[in-house]
Amino acid sequence: MTKTTQIGVGRAGITAGLPLAVQVFLPRFAVEKDRLLAVALVHNNSDQKRDCSFAWQIDASLAEMPKPAPADWKLVEQNGKLVGTGHVKVAAKSSAKVSVWLNLDRLGTARVGFSATDGKESDAEVRVLPVLPLGRPAEVNVNNELAAVPLAKPTEKIVLGKFNKDGRIQLPAGFLASELDISLAASDLAQALADLDYLVDYPHGCIEQTMSRFLPVVMIKHATQHAPIALQPDITKKLPDILAKGLTRVYGYQHADGSWGWFEKDSRNFSMSVYVVYGLARCLATGTKVDEQVLRSGCNYLLQELRTNQQDPELAARAWYALALAEKADTKELETWSRDILKRSQQAAILCNLALACRTAGLNELGEQLWSKARGWQPHETESLALFLNTQL
The missing domain is CATH 2.60.40.10 (Immunoglobulins)
Known part of the structure; x- marks a missing residue:
């Protein structure tokens, strides 16, 4: 300007x-x-x-x-x-x-x-x-477990014990090590123990809450008998009472036709009935005493409902697995139902549950055919992933 x-x-x-x-x-x-x-x-x-x-x-x-x-x-x-x-x-x-x-x-x-x-x-x-590098591995992955070392003082109240391991990693010839990443994680059992006190103190409510409280306790107790890990003394003392009260509550909620609902006097619910039969069968498999009449009545109800062919296929597949665990599955009916699903269904969750049911019932060849069809499944949710891994074992 x-x-x-x-x-x-x-x-x-x-x-x-x-x-x-x-x-x-x-x-x-x-x-x-x-x-x-x-x-x-x-x-x-x-x-x-x-x-x-x-x-x-x-x-x-x-x-x-x-x-x-x-x-x-x-x-x-x-x-x-x-x-x-x-x-x-x-x-x-x-x-x-x-x-x-x-x-x-x-x-x-x-x-x-x-x-x-x-x-x-x-x-x-x-x-x-x-x-x-030219034509050499770019990454080497090694995983191992830390072996448990006996506690110096057996009377110490340490749940996980002390762990120690010395070793060497053998790298491929000519491998260039430029970076090292170490990842440590507690075992699945140790992680489950961390939340066990919460389950033990969780109040009873509906049948689903009751099953979800005492069934994990039963499974973890069974697992600790086969692993170098111990429950905390205060939890060990509570277990018999938890199991007794839980089973008594489950027995009391059963309807006259063998089914269960959410509560004692509500309408029957096929999904809850499948869950309870599955839980009782799991308890029986771990050596926990279960009322045989209650379990038999529940299995008969599931069989009657399955014969109507009116249940959701995924829920029906879970029912067959529960029956197989309880050793109450009719193998001829299970085989017929599974072969029909094998022809017309692509749902991996259904195929995995039926594969587990067939294997448990002794139909191993049919179980492998079902698993082969579900093998390409890539689940992301925790429950689905657990089902997939359980079928893979």
Whole structure:
């Protein structure tokens, strides 16, 4: 804006640069045994020509100069690095290229540096070039368990005990170890024990809450008999009372026709009945005493409902598995039902439950056919994943 209020727009540009500057050009990475050309540019931004001496400094690789070589070219080793020196003339306001061949025979990282000077001005740049292995494993995964060591004092109330293990990891020949990741996790049983006190103190409610409270306790107690791990003493004392009250409550909620509902005097519910029969069968399998009449009556109800063919196929498949666990499944009916599902259903949850039912009932070949059809399932939810892994075993 002028004094007379005239307004205008002006543009100007400025270029900043060193009188003498260098740039090094390398690929993002190289592979073992590669032979590639590293290029450096020497920029003369002044109005006078320059006679520059340059130096390549290279480690983790071998180098040779392209022919014809520049003036006074020499390649020597200094302190474990290859240093190549020479002279190059750069015209005013111009650039000159200096190249060197890299023979990359070492894995890891090649450090490539270039510098130039005319005695008055100088510049340098260092670049890093990752050298990857050729045809070798990029990653090695190892997993193992920590063996339990007996407690120094057996009377100590330590649930998980003390663990210790020394060992070595055998890496493949020629493997380049550049990074190590360690992941530690408690076993599934130890994680279950962490929440056991919550289940023990959870109040009784509907039949689903009752089953969900005492059934995990039964399974964990059974598991601790086959693993070097112990329950906390206060929980051990509570278990008999929890099991007795839980089973008594389950027995009392059973309807006259053998079914169960959510509560004692509500309508029957096929889903809850399947859950209870499954739970009682699991208890029986772990050595927990179960009222045979209650279990038999519940199984008869499930069989009657299955024969109506009016139940949801996935729920029906779970019912067949519960019956097989209770050793009350009619194998001929189970085989007929399973072969029909095998022809017309693609639902993996149905196929997995029926595969478990058939295996448990002794129909092993049919069980494998069902599992083969469900093998490609990729579940994400916890319950579905547990079903898939259980079928896979």
